[in-house]
Amino acid sequence: MRLATEAVLYALVLVLAAIFVVPLVWGFFSSLREMHQGVSGPVIPKPAHWDNYRFAWSGQFAFTHYLWNTVVLTFIATVPAVLTSALAGYAFARIRARGRNTFFILMLGTTFIPFAITFIPFFWVIVKLNMYSTRWPWLIWGISGSAFLIFLFRQFYASFPTDLDDAAAMDGCGHLRTFLQIYLPNSGAPLVVAFIWLGTGWWGEYILAQLLLPDQLLPLGPKIAQGYYSAGQEITLVPVTLAAALLFTVPPVLAFLVLQKKLTRGIVTTGLKG
Amino acid sequence: MANIELQTIVKTFPNGTRAVDGVDLTIEDGEFIVLVGPSGCGKTTLLRCIAGLEEVSDGAIVIGGRDVTDVDAKRRDIAMVFQNYALYPHMTVRKNIAFGLKVRGTPRAEIAKRIAETARLLGLEELMDRRPLALSGGQRQRVAMARAIARRPRVYLMDEPLSNLDAKLRVRVRADLARLHAQLGVTTVYVTHDQVEAMTLGQRAAVMNAGKIQQVDTPQALYWSPVNLFVAAFIGSPSMNLVEAHVADGSLRFAGFSLPLDELGADAAKLPQHVILGVRPEHFAEVEDGEAAAWSIEADVTVEENLGAEILVFFPIAAEPVETDDIVSIREGEEQEALLAQEARALFTARLPSGTRRFMGKKIRLALNPKRCYFFDPVTGESLVVRKAVDEPLPALA
Numbered sequence: 001m002r003l004a005t006e007a008v009l010y011a012l013v014l015v016l017a018a019i020f021v022v023p024l025v026w027g028f029f030s031s032l033r034e035m036h037q038g039v040s041g042p043v044i045p046k047p048a049h050w051d052n053y054r055f056a057w058s059g060q061f062a063f064t065h066y067l068w069n070t071v072v073l074t075f076i077a078t079v080p081a082v083l084t085s086a087l088a089g090y091a092f093a094r095i096r097a098r099g100r101n102t103f104f105i106l107m108l109g110t111t112f113i114p115f116a117i118t119f120i121p122f123f124w125v126i127v128k129l130n131m132y133s134t135r136w137p138w139l140i141w142g143i144s145g146s147a148f149l150i151f152l153f154r155q156f157y158a159s160f161p162t163d164l165d166d167a168a169a170m171d172g173c174g175h176l177r178t179f180l181q182i183y184l185p186n187s188g189a190p191l192v193v194a195f196i197w198l199g200t201g202w203w204g205e206y207i208l209a210q211l212l213l214p215d216q217l218l219p220l221g222p223k224i225a226q227g228y229y230s231a232g233q234e235i236t237l238v239p240v241t242l243a244a245a246l247l248f249t250v251p252p253v254l255a256f257l258v259l260q261k262k263l264t265r266g267i268v269t270t271g272l273k274g
Numbered sequence: 275m276a277n278i279e280l281q282t283i284v285k286t287f288p289n290g291t292r293a294v295d296g297v298d299l300t301i302e303d304g305e306f307i308v309l310v311g312p313s314g315c316g317k318t319t320l321l322r323c324i325a326g327l328e329e330v331s332d333g334a335i336v337i338g339g340r341d342v343t344d345v346d347a348k349r350r351d352i353a354m355v356f357q358n359y360a361l362y363p364h365m366t367v368r369k370n371i372a373f374g375l376k377v378r379g380t381p382r383a384e385i386a387k388r389i390a391e392t393a394r395l396l397g398l399e400e401l402m403d404r405r406p407l408a409l410s411g412g413q414r415q416r417v418a419m420a421r422a423i424a425r426r427p428r429v430y431l432m433d434e435p436l437s438n439l440d441a442k443l444r445v446r447v448r449a450d451l452a453r454l455h456a457q458l459g460v461t462t463v464y465v466t467h468d469q470v471e472a473m474t475l476g477q478r479a480a481v482m483n484a485g486k487i488q489q490v491d492t493p494q495a496l497y498w499s500p501v502n503l504f505v506a507a508f509i510g511s512p513s514m515n516l517v518e519a520h521v522a523d524g525s526l527r528f529a530g531f532s533l534p535l536d537e538l539g540a541d542a543a544k545l546p547q548h549v550i551l552g553v554r555p556e557h558f559a560e561v562e563d564g565e566a567a568a569w570s571i572e573a574d575v576t577v578e579e580n581l582g583a584e585i586l587v588f589f590p591i592a593a594e595p596v597e598t599d600d601i602v603s604i605r606e607g608e609e610q611e612a613l614l615a616q617e618a619r620a621l622f623t624a625r626l627p628s629g630t631r632r633f634m635g636k637k638i639r640l641a642l643n644p645k646r647c648y649f650f651d652p653v654t655g656e657s658l659v660v661r662k663a664v665d666e667p668l669p670a671l672a
Contacts, residue, residue, distance in 0.1 A: 161358060161360065163356045163357070163358050163359075163360035164360050164362065166322075166325075166327050166347075166354070166356065166360065167354070167356060167360035167361075167362070167421075169326075169327060169346075169347040169348060170325065170327075170347055170348070170352065170353060170354045170374070171348070171373055171374035171377050171421075171425075172348040172374060172377040172378050173348065173377055174348070177377065181373075182362055185364040186363060186364050
């Protein structure tokens with residue numbers, strides 16, 4: 001009976017895994033087709049056209065320029081956001097203040113407001129502040145933090161032994177120093193969760209960049225989505241576009257592989273696991 | 275170094291709990307004082323108030339002549355050792371010790387000198403580059419002490435620093451602490467619920483209950499001359515035997531026994547009709563067959579514990595256990611640890627010299643020394659007779 005239950009569970013897991021893996025595998029094989037061929041023909045192309053990757057990297061536009069744009073936008077939107085969220089999480093977990101819980105609930109409530117509602121007012125503010133066609137909005141998003149990450153850090157810090165705060169206070173630390181020198185260095189697991197979660201989100205961000213940035217500041221996502229074309233033709237080179245898309249996913253996948261252990265620990269220690 | 279004056283300290287938490295209720299206490303410069311009491315008596319809250327980790331609701335704290343009531347913890351020049359050591363897990367032993375000095379802007383050379391001195395004093399030289407996770411409980415405890423000592427503050431506060439150590443190590447570290455205090459001579463306030471620590475470490479001990487100090491005195495005075503039922507029941511291990519008694523026809527009667535009052539001398543006149551009689555376990559003596567004893571009782575021994583040098587015998591008496599509020603507050607913590615439900619009858623303990631004799635299941639006769647018996651008012655709990663410390667060493671404590 002137990003064996004049968006396990007077999008069913010494994011089968012279910014395999015099906016779910018396949019749903020996520022099959023498109024990637026299909027994309028990989030399709031990226032090796034002849035660049036003008038489209039996606040028709042056998043699943044595994046023969047011969048494999050590895051040239052598509054070289055063309056994606058250096059053929060139609062300066063891949064590295066837009067890759068750098070992606071790095072910059074991801075950095076300025078992620079690093080400040082993780083730090084300010086950790087700081088806010090510390091404050092919600094540790095600083096006794098009137099109305100703390102009410103503010104926390106209000107802050108959490110903002111996660112339920114759909115982006116479509118806030119985007120137009122935000123766009124208007126960006127234009128009024130002369131930040132249209134600049135990277136400043138990304139930095140502002142960064143500094144503003146993330147309600148979900150604040151929740152994550154608050155959960156993690158709430159489980160910290162309060163003796164550490166007391167010891168730091170006796171050693172002469174105020175709240176900021178306690179956060180920076182005691183809490184932050186011991187936040188490896190939630191920091192990894194936060195960087196991966198937010199970083200991958202900004203890495204693949206499409207709509208905001210497409211709407212707010214000029215071509216020279218665009219990140220790779222929207223740039224690749226415009227498609228690769230052969231010289232003088234209006235036909236999209238699907239295998240090359242897929243090759244570029246796969247190249248684009250390499251950095252976040254590498255980050256995940258390197259930080260996988262810490263990520264799992266972070267998910268457990270921050271109480272995100274059900 | 276500095277003296278500490280606690281002037282009518284009150285601490286009420288936002289939920290209305292009055293953890294500290296008007297404590298007045300002066301701790302002398304260089305003194306080692308122990309705050310002792312059962313769980314929830316307010317001793318740790320009082321310590322945290324002195325540290326500046328809790329704001330007092332009323333009253334004043336003066337350290338070295340300076341009113342620090344509204345001064346931040348970091349500006350009070352106090353170091354604290356915590357129950358769980360509170361070592362910074364990401365720092366090595368060296369960095370843990372140096373951290374407080376660094377934060378206070380101590381010059382590098384001075385920090386290095388103090389680290390070396392403290393490490394030598396506490397035997398930490400080999401452990402300086404390890405992190406707390408790689409240390410044993412005893413080593414962590416020493417690092418926590420080192421962190422406090424390196425700061426060279428005017429006052430040390432210690433919050434049950436031995437409670438996480440095993441029994442054997444606790445005895446050793448207790449002795450080390452006493453030696454360290456003798457060496458450094460810094461004013462020290464030590465909190466514990468363990469009355470053995472209070473008896474062995476403190477030059478004076480303050481016994482607390484329900485946020486109030488019941489008695490402050492030397493450990494010997496607390497043991498021999500408790501001012502009330504709470505102190506009498508709390509100090510001593512095994513604790514004092516207590517039973518309700520009444521005075522009638524020139525006798526003290528309890529549990530079917532009748533003892534002639536004239537043996538008490540002048541103290542007999544101080545006793546009201548109802549009293550609580552207290553007898554320390556070591557104040558029983560076995561009466562041999564044919565021997566006469568004016569004050570003696572029969573005991574059916576149900577349990578014996580042979581401790582080597584002495585033997586503890588337990589026997590029920592035909593009376594209910596004393597259940598005043600004070601006693602209940604002491605027992606509350608203990609009963610959670612008890613294996614069996616409490617008996618309806620009071621269980622007495624006698625400490626007798628050890629030998630080859632077995633007492634278990636036997637009926638013996640035990641004499642009481644009237645001059646070593648304590649009497650308490652059953653309503654107020656106050657001691658009704660004065661007992662001076664006797665000129666003999668304290669009995670060994672468990």
